[in-house]
Amino acid sequence: NAGVTQTPKFRILKIGQSMTLQCAQDMNHNYMYWYRQDPGMGLKLIYYSVGAGITDKGEVPNGYNVSRSTTEDFPLRLELAAPSQTSVYFCASSYLALAFTDTQYFGPGTRLTVL
């Protein structure tokens, strides 16, 4: 199993550009998550999904959109990139319905810089 994969690893965007961060998992997990990690701030939840076709907002959803058409994929869309979105983005997945008692498996992250 590849686990959770993310592409790209690094990206530089100009202000106002858009992009999609890709995330895929091959563990047949129901739950998938997008986090951002800023220096000294831990991880903040952006969006999460409990299954294909079902998504919900986390703590910091503004400026982002998600969709989940399959169990395996959970892309994160940035529209009109802003310098405040400079961060490292992590995708994660877990299996159990009570997700907070289960193991979350994280991808390697995407480092995004908006200039």
Add this chain to the structure above:
Amino acid sequence: TQLLEQSPQFLSIQEGENLTVYCNSSSVFSSLQWYRQEPGEGPVLLVTVVTGGEVKKLKRLTFQFGDARKDSSLHITAAQPGDTGLYLCAGGGIQGAQKLVFGQGTRLTINP
């Protein structure tokens, strides 16, 4: 404001010393997880505690969940350079929500 406060945020000690990292909140959690993160990688789960007062050991690492399920600690005995990394606590189930809230992390450096 941070729902989960970790202390210290930075810690640099010599190999062989003992240390404790704290994770505190004014909120009650259903569970508390500890993750370790290496540079350039995603966090990896170390342990989950779910019962107030619960203690779990992972080799030289001892994790404790507070009796009131508002705080947790991570104690490392005889620290080794391989323990270097970012340690994150994460609380789950606050107000029944099925997601985790992370602390800001403790960056630990063990010097040979």
